[in-house]
Amino acid sequence: MTAPDLLALARPEVPPLPIYNAGLSSEAVRARHGVDRIARLGSNENPYGPSPRVAQALAGLAQQVLWYPDADSSALRAAIAARSGTTAAHVVVGNGSESILQMLCLALLSPGERVLAQRPAFGLHEIYPRMVGAGVELLDLSPALGFDVDAWCAALARGPKMAMLANPSNPVGCMFGTAAFARLLDATPAGTLLVVDEAYVEYARLTPGFPDALPMLRDRGSAWIVLRTFSKAYGLAGLRVGYGIASDAALVQLLDRVRTPFGVNLAAQLAARAALVDEAHMRQAVARTVVQRDAMARALQAMGLRVAPSATNFLFVDLGRPNGPVNEALLALGVIVKPWKEPGFTQFLRITVGTDEDNALCLQALRDALAC
Known part of the structure; x- marks a missing residue:
């Protein structure tokens, strides 16, 4: 045969x-x-x-693993919402923040549509859009290994379907400051979803001038989502749990239609909730x-x-x-x-x-x- x-x-x-x-x-x-x-x-x-509270939260896990976890991660979403000044309806969680990137591409992108991303970049900012047939426009760094704000504003003004904006950048580490971030928001058309990947936000907050993105975004009527993770500063990389805070509950509902059921396991949900308690x-x-x-x-x-x-x-x-x-x-x-x-x-x-x-x-x- x-x-x-x-x-x-x-x-x-x-x-x-x-x-x-x-x-x-x-x-x-x-x-x-x-x-x-x-x-x-x-x-x-x-x-x-991670915090010692994580080990305490996982102490009785062996007796619970016969059951499926809460498919909606309800308690974790509520805890994230309480710390982010929003409601659980605006929060999505995933098996690492990259799973939410994949959900966004599956739910929103069609073949031939255009996505903006940085070069060099976290690889999945390019791989996931291309996986569904979208085109990716990669924007270069400035000679000083920083973001080229003018290039980003010009590219945003051309109306991509989605913009993958890592702030701060992985792998470079550079960031958009508050004034530059405000310029990006002003340049983003209503029809563009702005994906702000803040995987390293807990570190960046110690850098003067780093923008407080959520209130700046909430002042706008456009569509956006901020992605964060428990893998970095919270020390939970082995458990794979990330989250997104969305401009609209309707965006979370769209992602619910394409996400994997039970995608965030029981240990990850328990550990993330415990980590949030011990900031x-x-x-x-x-x-x-x-x-x-x-x-x-x-x-x-x-x-x-x-x-x-x-x-x-x-x-x-x-x-x-x-x-x-x-x-x-x-x-x-x-x-x-x-x-x-x-x-x-x-x-x-x-x-x-x-x-x-x-x-x-x-x-x-x-x-x-x-x-x-």
């Missing part, structure tokens, strides 16, 4: 899509290089972990990380490297040479970072800010790798 041609069965949008680069696990690096001490600085995780733990970890980030940036600059301004828990570092050999040398020394692979940025590493010990290991390994 002749094997089927699976590519012939595929939708035409799918074969050209890249496979998302999730990075290497600690286990893979240990197996490849035989190292015991590993610094995980590739995925922008919080090295200090002090999160803020302490964030403040510590910001201090370490700035110290690490100074150390990298002292090595002669160009470092993009960052309002996040990571640094985007220009090596001035191809990043592949340097990355392999770092892996052999037990340091996992993320070498950027987008054309035009293959000389950059994105380095998560870790503990003091991890940061010191990374800096010394990088000195050794660059000396080769």
Whole structure:
């Protein structure tokens, strides 16, 4: 029997899509290089972990896993709404904020419609729109590795169906300040959905001039959604839970029609609710990380490297040479970072800010790798 041609069965949008680069696990690096001490600085995780209240909330989980979770995540949505000055009807939760990105594309985009995104960008800002046949216009950074506000305003004025606006940016770390963000809002037509991806908002709030997006958006009549996550500052990356705050309950209802039932598991719902109760733990970890980030940036600059301004828990570092050999040398020394692979940025590493010990290991390994 002749094997089927699976590519012939595929939708035409799918074969050209890249496979998302999730990075290497600690286990893979240990197996490849035989190292015991590993610094995980590739995925922008919080090295200090979640609040102790999370462990308390999960203590009795084994007796509950026979039941499906609340499909609507009702208690978690109510808790998020209470802290965001909105109602649960305006809140959507998902298996990480990227699942909400996918819902938005499934619910709202048709083949041939146009989406704006940044270059370089979080890969799914481009992959998910292309998955449904939409076109993606990628906007370049300014020479100073910041957002080009004029280019964004001009592109928004042309009326895309959706704009994926990460503030602050991943992987660069730059941000739109309050005045620039206001300009973007003024430039956004009524028919454009503005998707403001604030995955790193808890870190960015410590940067002077970072906009308080929700009240600025609420003053407008246009359609928007702000995406946030528990994976970064709250230390829950392994449980996968993110959320969106929407301009209108009708948008949440549209997303409900395309989301996976029971998409946020019981452990994730319990842990996220517990993490919200202990905001002090999160803020302490964030403040510590910001201090370490700035110290690490100074150390990298002292090595002669160009470092993009960052309002996040990571640094985007220009090596001035191809990043592949340097990355392999770092892996052999037990340091996992993320070498950027987008054309035009293959000389950059994105380095998560870790503990003091991890940061010191990374800096010394990088000195050794660059000396080769």
